[in-house]
Every structure is written in C-alpha cells, then in structure tokens.
Amino acid sequence: MSLKIRLARGGTKKRPFYHIVVADARSPRDGRFIEKLGTFNPLLAKDNEVRIVLNTDRAKHWLEVGAQPTDRVLRFLDTAGLLKREARNNPEKAVPGAKATERAEARVAAAAAAEAAKNAPKEVPAEEAPAE
Template structure:
C-alpha cells in the first residue's frame, strides 16, 4: 500500500481549511484516511500551520511521500531539513 501525506479540504465555499493526513494514494482527496497529522488554515493572517512533527517524521521513515503542497509546508516548518530521506 503506497501512502501519501496530503491535504484534505474542509470548510465552507471560499473559506478553505485543510487537514494534513496520511492516506492511501488510491483514495479520493476528501475520502478515507489513515491518520490525521495536523491542520493548515490559509484564511488567517498569517496562515496557521499546526503539525505533529513526530508522527510526520515517523511516516516519512516508513516511506510515505508528501505531495508538492505538503512538501512546501514541511520545509516551511523545518521538518524536511531534519529528515534527509524525504527530500
């Protein structure tokens, strides 16, 4: 089973709110997920990004691949700098 670290959209129309989740890559964007790793709220100034670093590093060690957007968030939070495998 190939897993991805990706964003799951929530919130109302024109008011996005995202959860950072681990999901099987075959599942839909807002479908079933394995574990919730945090959230990202771009509507606030500045944008709020709350992530569980320990869980993310654990999943990256297990071979989970972040999507491009999540990879940018992880770099911004300084998580990918600590884990050289995922870069």
C-alpha cells in the same frame, strides 16, 4: 500500499480549511485517511502561528515509513525543518505563446509605421508649370 501525506479539504464554500492527513494514494482527496497530522487554514495571516499546525513527531514517523508528501505539504515540512524542498525554476513558463508573440510584433510594426509617417516630410504640391 503507496502512502501520501496530503491535504484533505474541509470548511464551507469559499471558506477553505484543510486537514493534513496520511492516506493511501488511491483514496479520494476528502475520503478515507489513515491518520490526521495537523491542520492548515489559508484564510489566516501568514505570520499567524495557528495557520499551520503540524504534529512533527508523527510526520517524521510517516516519512521514515515511506510516505511521500505532496508539493504543498512539502513546503510545510520544509518550514518545520523536516525535509528540504528544492526551489523550482521554470524560466520558460513566462515566455509568451506564439499568438501573443505575433500580436506584439504586429503592434511594434504598426507603431514604427505610424512613427515613420509622422516624421516623414510633408509633400508640397508642385506648382503648375506655365503653359507654353
């Protein structure tokens, strides 16, 4: 049986509250779980001590048994000092897509054309040559 340490959502609409639970990976998010390890209240300030309540002894036990934490729970375990979470880096995430790149290039070309038209010397109409 594959075990996960994950969040189970509680609370009302637009007022989330999460329980940190150990559950079978196949069970639904808010469904059956094996043990409740703590709580997470995202509505509280980040420096509030009751924002994350975690039973570290039981968390250590489940990690030794082989339970895999989700990414968010891994952050909590990292702050508690139980596991080390490697910082993720995806520099390609910030690169704009193809359409956005085309639009930006078109905008730059239009601005350059407008600047060139503004700086171009104005043509003075040629005086008519006297007729012979």
